[in-house]
Amino acid sequence: MEKVKVMLLSVLLSLIAFSCKDDDLGDLVPPEVVFNYTPATPVEGQEVLFYADRAVGSGEVSTWNWNFGDAKGSTSNKRNPYFTYEAAGTYNVTLTVTNAAGATHQVSNQVVIAPKPKELVASIVWEFNNNTAVTAINEGSSSPVIGDDGTIYYLESRFGNNGKVVAVTDQGQTAQLKWAREVGHYIANAPSIGPDGNIYVNTWDNAKAIQKLNGQDGTVMWTGGGSGVLGASNTTPAIDSQGNIYHGSRFTAPNGGFFSFSPTGEKRWQIIGVGAFYTAPVLSPDEKTVYVLNTNEGKLWAVNTADGTSKWTESVGMGSGTHGSSLSMDADGTIYYTTNAHVVAITDNGTTGAVKWSATVTGAAQSGVVIGANGDLYTGSAAGLVALEPANGNVKWTYNLTTTESVPAVDKNGYIYIGSADGKLVVVSSEGLLAKEFPLGTGAVNSPTIANDGTVYVEALAGSNIKLYKIAVEESGPADSPWPMKGRNVKNTAQTK
Incomplete structure (x- = not known):
């Protein structure tokens, strides 16, 4: 009887299979x-x-x-x-x-x-033009710096010509020139302000590679050059809390390298003949280590600030050449740098360093990484403004625009500001949505700086001049993050404390 049942079931299933279409079988x-x-x-x-x-x-x-x-x-x-x-x-x-x-x-x-980000209420207050003729905006992700007395310092330069440091007083609705000083050669970076309120700037000139200017009147206090110190490109001086300066050169050999000066201009130490350093360095919180990217190697160096000796047994990184990267550091000590192909996160393990992760981001070399209050990372790239996850470097979103050598800045409401190559300061929300565009000029817009009251200062090429713009932003300020803008703070010191 059981055999009969099995045979009948087999016949029944065969008949069903024969009579059903393939789709009908899927329905079972x-x-x-x-x-x-x-x-x-x-x-x-x-x-x-x-x-x-x-x-x-x-x-x-x-x-x-x-x-x-x-x-x-x-x-x-x-x-x-x-x-x-x-x-x-x-x-x-x-x-x-x-x-x-x-x-x-x-x-x-x-x-x-999530709730909508706080509405961005912002407007252009003034533009200042020192009427210096240029053919292109100065390179190296230049950004204005702000002194304790509110003076704004910015740069005017063009390739192969005498650059200027310009000091401007913000008078509310207008700006007034305080002083302008020629530095004798091309400038391809951004200035820094030391703890004494004076200005440091790197130039291409081997004889005047780094200069200290009086913040009050612009007089040159000293120049560091000659004696094996070579000119700089795309590297903003880092300055520690004692006023010591850290400077990389654009030359490879025999005298190109990385240097440190005292506040009074004496050379403290040098590392030469090892490659070019087209990058803005970053200091550790205890100021015992300065990190800098050797652009010939495409790898990060960790240097003891006291004597210039190497902290790591060997440099660490992706090994691809690049220049113009603005280094930054997260709260956990992770160091970020950019190349033409990657954003790279580096961990300092003491005597060694290690790649924590690398993310494929084409054309990020001449921008730099900044950090939002929620921990997200932002950088300029060939594709536009890119947001990355700090844990693994995964790309969260990309806002499409054309940008060149602009390091973004993030405010406390989560808005990211970045300069475009076609004359705009573009503001994007932390979700990657356009919040506002400010038309500023006809060419590239450089790296923005956010003052403590939320005011944004930024340079833009307008015709044959570089103009400084003031943009008032209501109820704003820099993001409460480890690294909200180029150089971390409004003085561009690269200090992390």
């Missing part, structure tokens, strides 16, 4: 699906795309029914619907699928909708 397998959504961190009022796929081994799906979990009970029967949440909050989204045979499967995920 229960459906199973998974879903996700983009953007990963949506905000209220932003359109969200939900997309679903059949799981491995799932049968065919005939209907897709979404419940978005809002107060209205909003639904959709599309496979990949768009939906906009009107309010911030956490929503339980449920997708129910059914096959032709009536079998169902249900899956739920929580979706966190």
Whole structure:
């Protein structure tokens, strides 16, 4: 009898298989699906795309029914619907699928909708023109610096010509020239302010490679050059709390290298004949170590500030040549640098360093990494403004624009400011959405600086002149983060404390 039952069941299944189409067979397998959504961190009022796929081994799906979990009970029967949440909050989204045979499967995920960022209320207050004719904006991600008395210092320079350091007094609705000083050669970087309030600037000139200017009247207090010290490009001087200066040269051999000077201009130590250092250094919190990128090697050096000896047994990095990177440091001591192909995170393990991660980001070399209050990293690149996750370097989003040698700056409301190559200061939210554009000139806009009251100062090429702009931003200020802008602070010192 059992044999008969088995034979009858076998015949029945054969008849079903013979009489059914392939799709009908799929209906006999229960459906199973998974879903996700983009953007990963949506905000209220932003359109969200939900997309679903059949799981491995799932049968065919005939209907897709979404419940978005809002107060209205909003639904959709599309496979990949768009939906906009009107309010911030956490929503339980449920997708129910059914096959032709009536079998169902249900899956739920929580979706966190963030509130809209604080509205950006900002406007251009003034522009200042010192009427120095140039053919292009100075290179090296130049950014204004701000003294304790509120004086703003910025640079005017063009390739192969005499550069100027310009001091401007902000008088509220207007600006007034305080002084302007020629430095005898081309400048391709940004200035720094020492603890004594005086200005440091690197030039291309071997005889006057680094200069200290009086912050009050611009007189040259001393120059560091000759005796094996060579000119600099794309490297802003780092200055420790004692006023010691750290300077990299643009030459390789025999005398190119990395140097330190005392506040009074004496050479403290030098590392020469090892490659060019087209980078702005960064100091450790205890100021015992200065980190700098050897651009011939494409690797990071860790140098003892006291005597110029190497802290690590060997340099560390991706090994690809680059120049113009502005180094930065996170709260946990991670050092970031950029190349034409990567953003690189380096860990200092004491006597050795190690690559923590590297992310493929084309054309980031002449920008630099800054850090938002939420820990996200931002850099300029060939594709535009890029946001990365600090844990692994994964790209969160990219805001498309053309930028050249602009290091972004982040304010306390999460807005990121970056200069474009076509005359705009572009402001993007922490979710990668455009907040505002300020048309400033006809060419490149350099790296912005955010004052403590939220005011943004930035240089832009306008015709044949470099202009300094003041942009007032309500209820703002630098992000409360380890590194919110180029050089970390408004003095561009690269100090981390």
